[in-house]
Amino acid sequence: MTAAGPGTPQAAPDPSHYRILLIEDDPGDAVLVEELLHDSGLSFELTHRTTLTAARTELTADRADCVLLDLHLPDVSGIDALTAVRTLAPHTAVIVLTGLSEAQAGSDAMAAGAQDYLVKGKVEPDLLHRTVRYAVHRSQTERANVQAQTARQRAEENARLERGLLPQPLLDTSSIRVTSRYLPGAELALLGGDFLDVVEGDDGLLHAVVGDVSGHGPDAAALGVFLRIAWRALVLGGHRGEDLLHLMERILIAERGSLSLFATCTVLTLDQHAPTITFHLAGHHEPLLTTAEGTHEVTAAHGIALGIVPGLRSWPSTTVPLPPSGALTLYTDGLTEGHGGADRERLGVEGLLTLIENLPPAEPAAHVDRLIRETHRLNAGRHSDDLAVLRLDWGDLTSPS
Known part of the structure; x- marks a missing residue:
């Protein structure tokens, strides 16, 4: 009735x-x-x-x-x-x-x-x-x-994960300026599996990492936290290059358990005295180098993602000269996976470079924020993948041309 x-x-x-x-x-x-x-x-x-x-x-x-x-x-x-x-x-x-x-x-x-x-x-x-x-x-x-209590608990969890995934750069004497940004892919989601970090070693060298754990959600985020903390501890302990990535892979395998998760990352060492930048790419794409002449991808040798073939240890190094002034941008796929333009094709690296070229001059933090906003605008607000950006600036260059 x-x-x-x-x-x-x-x-x-x-x-x-x-x-x-x-x-x-x-x-x-x-x-x-x-x-x-x-x-x-x-x-x-x-x-x-x-x-x-x-x-x-x-x-x-x-x-x-x-x-x-x-x-x-x-x-x-x-x-x-x-x-x-x-x-x-x-x-x-x-x-x-x-x-x-x-x-x-x-x-x-x-x-x-x-x-x-x-x-x-x-x-x-x-x-x-x-x-x-x-x-x-x-x-x-x-x-x-x-609902308010749930939101508070979610915010507390999010803050704890933020502290794990987005730490304060550990810098002593370095004059490098660090700008970092992170956005989770899913609306209202906790942080995903992207991670980044920057530390200055006792040798005066600057070390950085940007990485991306496959998948989304708490399992990927937790693994990203483990890898980020492990990377910092290993770097401060003196581990470098292939040895560093081998130990990170061992930690990934131990912490992922039965989950079929893997991780890509770029690790680098910046030596302002040599002056050089040395890269190791583990399934990750090349960084972007900005100088007074413009922005381009750094040509670097590629290695295998962590956890894909454990024990293979295929992570060749690439060393390039450090310009007197410039900016280096490391990022995860969330910055290029969107679609833009009339044909709605994937933005990709070429589209990203075009965006950078067309952005007005700005100081580093404002430039990164504008770049992220523009990629979201072209993607019509559809933000589906986690996004992490790490930009390192040195010398007198304050904005790309």
Whole structure:
């Protein structure tokens, strides 16, 4: 049975419209409740079911703002009935209907999670009006509190992951300026598996890493944190090049367990005194080098991603001269995987270089932010992959041409 109201109101009309589910097996009581609702002045839509089993669809589909529940149903009774309803619809207001001889039942029901209770035979239209309104309001407040608590917990988790994936650069005497940015791919997602870091060793050399763990979500993020922390500890411990990547791969294999995750990364050492930059690419793409003449990809030898063929240890090095002034940009696929232009083709490195060329001069942080905004604009706001950008600036160059 489904009925709509209001009828002839005897209470002040309420602007809200309530979807009310009545679970009552007694036909006479059901008719009485419907009449009281019509007389209450509430704007409502009433659905009547005679058993909990019959009401299951409405409960699980969140089709009710308020449930009027008889505690004595053919398929369940007492507090068990209330518990079942709360389990199926935890964020829906529940008002228990009790008999005249059940003095304690209403209090017990509220202790078990009901918003309120009404005694059959003692309900007037204005009482029903107030009870439904307040019960729904309390239920909505409880839901909002739960959502706020969940948001706080999510923010705390996000902050912990941020500290793991996006650490403060560890610099002592280096004059290199560091700019880093990170964006998770999925909307409202925790941080994904991209990671980056910069440290200055005791030898005065600057070391950097940008990496990308396959997949998204907490498993990829956790593995990214492990690899980032491992990289920093290993670099400070004096490990370099192929030896460094071999140890990172061992850690990845140990921490991924049964998951088929792998990671790509670029590790580099910048020596301002030599002056040179030495790269190792583990399944990752080349960095971008910006000088007064423009921006281009650094031609570098490629190695295999970590965890693809454990033990192969194929990570050749590439050393290039360090210009007197310039900028080096390391990034993950999120910066180039989007689509842009009239043909909607993948942006790719060539498209990224074109964007950089057309951006107006700006200081490093503003330039990185504008570049990210422009890639998102071309991709029509569809941001599907995690994105990490690390830019290192030295000398007098403050913006690409």
